[in-house]
Amino acid sequence: MKFSERMGYTKPKDIIQYESIDDDLKNDLWNLYYGNYLEAAEYQDIYLLPEDFKTYFKKLWTDFLKKKINEIPEQAYTFIKLVETDFFDNTKAWYFIYDLIEYTFNTFDFRTIGDKSYFNHQIESQLNSILEKNLSGYRFINTQFVPITNDQEIASINEASKNNTEYKTVSAHFNKALELLSDKKTPDFSNSIKESISAIESYFKVFFNNPNIKFGDALNNLEHKHALDKQIKESINKIYAFSNNVGAIRHALKPGETSDKITLAEAKYMLVTCSAFINYLKETATN
Structure with missing residues (x-):
């Protein structure tokens, strides 16, 4: 428990987040998503990226975001900023973020990583730590978010x-x-x-x-x-x-x-x- 919570200056979280994602949880999820799937590509031309990144960006743009392929940005930086805007758009349904992370986990083919299963295990572990810390009512099991907390x-x-x-x-x-x-x-x-x-x-x-x-x-x-x-x-x-x-x-x-x-x-x-x-x-x- 934080100092401010122990001393009564702030109230610790005590409500399970089932149909909502508060700012703390949203920021933590973005940091995990960005750090593992986007950051390495940020300052490059999309069409010059390694095949795993290039394929993921195209699929995310057309299959998940449902946008026209001829309108995909040439620079990964611009692409990522657009995804970030959607990620933090409070007018979108709360589950958009879980949908995006599920889609990414199941779509991104890390050809540059030797042990993909180990990497995915690490992502699962990090995700569940974030969900637990922020009192989310979900855990990441078998490639999907499930309403289980124990x-x-x-x-x-x-x-x-x-x-x-x-x-x-x-x-x-x-x-x-x-x-x-x-x-x-x-x-x-x-x-x-x-x-x-x-x-x-x-x-x-x-x-x-x-x-x-x-x-x-x-x-x-x-x-x-x-x-x-x-x-x-x-x-x-x-x-x-x-x-x-x-x-x-x-x-x-x-x-x-x-x-x-x-x-x-x-x-x-x-x-x-x-x-x-x-x-x-x-x-x-x-x-």
Whole structure:
């Protein structure tokens, strides 16, 4: 805590930023974005830049900013100033900045960097430190901003979403659940829950090498042959029942039902719980 906050001269932040980005957070995000993606190119002609920078600038101009290619500035300095103006334009929706950083992270092809995965890991780490420090309600997980704030939750989802050959379908379901949960314009909480549950079903199919195995049969097998704890089994069964009984998750709406009863809190809980269960199985069921 700062001196001014300890002494009561200023008030520390105590409000999670879910649908806003204050000036402190905006400045920190700009500094990270500018320092890692723009600064090295600032005083050069765009068409003389290395291919990775040149390609990114063109894509950002036409694909993200939706501007005419023949109007792209010749100087990178001018280009960056225009992007900066948009970045700090208070008339734009608050999520423009998150959209821009997501787009950049997933588009910029650093051909001049030897270990791209290490660089991206560093960016993720820096981003999450900034988000945590500024009480953002989001964290950067698997290339996108997700409305999750707990370090243990992030670690659980990251571990369960690891894309290995054997369980790539599990990873695909979790990544889709994240995508649906984190869509800042039109989040789809019902289908996010569906994808979280489908990740468990997919795990069962691979683990038992049976594409037709039923959810309950898989749990019974895990309990009797792989020492799955009975209480954990029952809790997962209840989660599965929830996804089957609440409208528009795993079946069509019943008369009088609406899908808007599903909330962010429920979708987030399901994502975290399902990922934690997968990680538990990986640690115990294979022994």
